[in-house]
Amino acid sequence: MSQNTSSRKIHFISIGGSVMHNLAIALHQKGYIVTGSDDEIYEPSVSRLAKHNLLPAETGWFPGKITADLESVILGMHAREDNPELKKAQELGIKVYSYPEYIFEQSVDKQRVVIAGSHGKTTITSMILHVLNFNKRVFNYLVGAQVEGFENMVKLSDDAPVIVIEGDEYFTSPLDRTPKFMHYQPHMALISGIAWDHYNVFPTWESYVKQFELLADSIPKAGAIVFDQTDDMLDVIGQKERADVVSIPYEAHPYKIENGNTFLITTDQGDVPLLVFGEHNMKNISGAKAICERLGITDEAFYTAIQSFKGASKRMELLGSNDTVNIYRDFAHAPSKVEATTAAVKAQFPDRKLIACAELHTFSSLNKTFLKQYRRKMNAADIAIVYYNPLTVEHKRLEPITETDIREAFKREDLNVFTDSKKLYDFLEKQEWKDTNLLLMSSGTFGELDTKSLVEKIIK
Structure with missing residues (x-):
């Protein structure tokens, strides 16, 4: 150029x-x-x-x-x-x-690293960017959320030898039904886990998994595929013989929780304190570490940097807290994410009651056929709440769903279902909040729920 x-x-x-x-x-x-x-x-x-x-x-x-x-x-x-x-x-x-085609054009002479997967890709990409930045490396990137320390979500410069790209499996453009991540032609790809959560784009589980298989098969000679070996489907894709491609499996990094704080357990660096928590994040850290290692970051440099990583924007964001209450907001909306996030907060604070609230507002989550994917996904919560707006269902031209449908799908008799954000607000405000955490999960707004005033009332 x-x-x-x-x-x-x-x-x-x-x-x-x-x-x-x-x-x-x-x-x-x-x-x-x-x-x-x-x-x-x-x-x-x-x-x-x-x-x-x-x-x-x-x-x-x-x-x-x-x-x-x-x-x-x-x-x-x-x-x-x-x-x-x-x-x-x-x-x-x-x-x-x-x-995606344009990003490829701009990075044709660089080493291209693509982070893919149904969940965790934004966080893993953010972790890698944080570690490279902390260690003053020159690199380009494309990430799907705001990351602290980075003004823009895309950087393209001529001097960077490497670009780290968060790549998704959805169609490229109205003219091109190829998954976006196929256009980047990565030398190194990480796949963080496969959970079918876009019923409207990939009508079957098989058609969904196929996209990731295509990505893995496209890695060139001397390339590498890094994958979560605890995911059955990924294990099959990752362990497949590919000539001259290095296969790097990972699992959750060893860790311990003490008084609501998480530490990575390491042989050479001792216990490494973290600002993020949850089993899913320990997997994300292992994946990020495997990529950083191949980019020449030492273990010591990685562990030093990861201690100051606060998470990607809207991922397990602490909205407010006092001595006995923490209130989190998380972008989780797909079944696998709802389950992982709810379990993480409960495991981090086992002695506190957990009130978890999920909003259904994506095309898939409001689809009657897809709803059963949420089965038992909120079981870690002491009080489980689901909010949805019937107008959204109508707007998306979907078959109407009832509170009974939702209880049945989640397989939880005591599930609290709300369709009115004012009633949801009143219900939450009336709860006994001593030694209790609140988790709000959605990519929406719970029908314009006034979270700011709710947080203030709960923690005062």
Whole structure:
């Protein structure tokens, strides 16, 4: 790629997406001339694009923005095939990339590391970035959440020898039904666990698992596949003979819990204190360590750095606490995540009662056929609550579900089911909070629940 970036013009169709707006900012910082459009943009994309003068003046699609002097167009997942800007770009013969294809173009001469899996990939990627950053390494990255110490979620520079990419298994763009992670052509891939949680994209478990098998099979000679050996499916994929590809299995790092604090047990560094907890995070640490080792980070350097890792944004975030209560919010919404997060909080504070609350609001979680995947997933909670909004079900044009359906699916007679966020608020406020933790799990907002005032009332 030519070194003169100032004359390079790139246009983003659907610039508001979480990765798309970060990629736009990264290219702008590299000196490219960046423009974009979208039909709806939400926070934090609005503020972040505005800060760099990249926010479109008005929402909507404007074929007039597509001019012959554009070097390329980057097409986001949320645009449709009949998008007027896309049509114009095709008519003018301008090169159209999906963002995974573009990231590959920008990192074709670098060592590419891809972190994949149904759960844990954002956290493992964040751990690796934290450790590399702590050890002052030069690297590029793409990660799906805000990480402390990093202003942007994407970095592309010419001097970095390596790029660490969080890669997902979903379709690349409206024009391309290949999983995104296949475009990165990784030299090294980590797969953290397979749990089928996107019924609308992959209608069967087999079709879902197949994507990860394709990724593993694509690793080049002298490459490496790192995988969670406690996952039965992954063990099958990971142990498969592949000529000249190193296979690196991992499991949860040995650890102990003392007075609500977690320590890694190591032979040479003694007990290493952590800020994150939960069996799933001990697996994440092992996976991150295996990758860092192959990137030349010593054990000592890894253990020193990991002590200050606070977790990725919205992952087991502490909203408030006092001497006997901790309140956490977690992005968990898929069945496997709900189970792992609930179990982690209970194991960390075995002497405290746990009130766990999960919101169902994704397409899969509100699907009657899929609901039974939640069976017994909240059993670690002393009081289990499920919230959903019947309007969301209607909006997604799904078959209506009842409280009985949900109790039946979760296989828990004493499950508390709410469809009204005000009633949920009142129920939580009335609980006896001494020696009790609260866990709120959702990628949504519990129907605009006023969590700030709830937290204040509980901990005062």
